[in-house]
Amino acid sequence: MGQHFRLATLEDAEELHALSLGAYEPNRKLGINFAAATADIALVQQNIHNNVCYVMEENGRIIATVSIRMPWGPQPGPLGLPHIWWFAVDPTLGGKGIGSKLLSWVETTVIRDEWKAPAVTLGTADKHPWLIRMYERRGYERVGEKDLGKGHITIYLRKVLRSDLLQTGHELSGK
Structure with missing residues (x-):
């Protein structure tokens, strides 16, 4: 079957829950409070329902996920653009380029080509030891910061x- 992308459904909630908790374990150890790091099934279901949640499958198993919050949704990003969040890759598959492949597909095929969006945003913790640099290498530029408590x-x-x-x-505004 190989790898393919699709929208998540509520039937995927349990598998996405397990994937997210595993992928975000290092963030919990760092004391970084991302929603996906401590999500319960209800929050996973809410994410699928309120946002555009994609999964990457390989041979029928979800190996990665990324969600996009929309400007008109209940949790819009900061700039009136699609906002990437809740990005997770099966931690047993790290270092194989899976996350990069999923992000590239979402950025180009979905956000740029299908939705015709001029740009995309995301947010990450200032305390994370490598995420900001990783996103900057992918062409992201800092546009601001905020204390969300x-x-x-x-x-x-x-x-x-x-x-x-x-x-x-x-x-x-108000960097």
């Missing part, structure tokens, strides 16, 4: 996908 400062990053569509107003 989670015990760390959230660093917001943006990646321009179609500069011809980018309009002013997609900058974070």
Whole structure:
């Protein structure tokens, strides 16, 4: 069967719950309070229901997931753009480029080509030892920061996908 991408359904909640808890275990050990790190089944179901949640499957098993919060949804990102969050890869498959493959597919095929969005944002913890640098290597640029009361400062990053569509107003005020 190989690898393929699809939208998650509520029937995937238990498998996504287990995947997320495993993938986010290092963040819990670092004391970084990401929602996915301590999610229960109800929060996983809410994520699937309220956001665009994709999974990457290999031979019928979910090996990675990423969700996108929409500007009109209950938890919009900071700039009125699609906002990537809840990104997880099966920790037993680390270092094989699975996460990079999923993110590249979501950024280009979905957000840029299907949705025609000029850019995408994401947020991560200032205390995380390598995530900010990883996203910057992928072409993301810092656009602001905010204390959301989670015990760390959230660093917001943006990646321009179609500069011809980018309009002013997609900058974070009060950096």
